[in-house]
Amino acid sequence: MASKPSLALKRRLKAPPEKVYEAWTVPEKMIQWWGVTDHKRTPIAEADVRVGGRFRVQFWTPDGEHQSVSGVYRQVVPAERLVFSWAWQSTPERESQVTVDLKPDTDGTLLTLTHEQFFDEKARDGHRGGWTQALDNLELMFA
DSSP, X not given: OOOOOOEEEEXXXXXXXXXXXXXXXXXXXXXXTSSXXXXXXXXXXXXXXXXXXXXXXXXXXXXXXXXXXXXXXXXXXXXXXXXXXXXXTTOTTOOEEEEEEEEEETTEEEEEEEEEOOSSHHHHHHHXXXXXXXXXXXXXXXX
């Protein structure tokens, strides 16, 4: 059985793990960095951060396209690790998994994002671009 495509991205952030964890779990903070936005509509985020709890993030691209992604938290270790399923509203059958690991670093946090079980390489490559932009935004939050 062939393995499914995955990706891993790392970032050093100028904030303690507790603050980075909040950016991933507090809806008011999630909308500040997660997703591309056209700046005309405010992104929407919901998070019930517990094992079995759900999250959803909605945003609009600059060309007005509505995007909505949701999932279920599978592992929650405050300020250390989040593992959750990931499925776009447009392709719910293509569920994948995201792991976010947070480790204290000299002056902040080393974040490792692993996204696994992609449908195909095209999906992985598209998510690499999306996650890179989102992590750029996250980094700016703590600059």
